[in-house]
Amino acid sequence: MFPVDHAITRITQTRQAGIDKGERTEMGSKWTVHYGLYRVHAYYSTAHGLQTGITSQDLDTLWQALTNIFDHDRSATRGEMAIQGLYIFSHDNAFGCARATTLFDRIKVTPLI
Incomplete structure (x- = not known):
């Protein structure tokens, strides 16, 4: 099997800079192996x-x-x-x-x- 990359959206900010800008979501990725x-x-x-x-x-x-x-x-x-x-x-x-x-x-x- 090969790893698969998924885009994910997090609703809560984890960085203070994002919170200060008023951002609500954060994009990221996650790898999975079936x-x-x-x-x-x-x-x-x-x-x-x-x-x-x-x-x-x-x-x-x-x-x-x-x-x-x-x-x-x-x-x-x-x-x-x-x-x-x-x-x-x-x-x-x-x-x-x-x-x-x-x-x-x-x-x-x-x-x-």
Whole structure:
């Protein structure tokens, strides 16, 4: 997809010079991308978590926050964003059972359009 430029009109002046002149509107532009897919990798180190006191409840709260990250943060500049998937790899020891790159390579992403 390609970014699209839109002209926008703001009703409220934001610059003192415009207010002093009696201007009522202000022109601007906004760029949008109709569809974009971001892939993000995040890492949690159990070994470091044990040193800092992170609990499984803390991790559950983090996963829930990541799943709902855009539901309560709407913005005209971002449009409508949504998480399409959250993949969590768990290991039976603090240092892991497989390399992160090996695990991430197992996830295949296909755009919806």
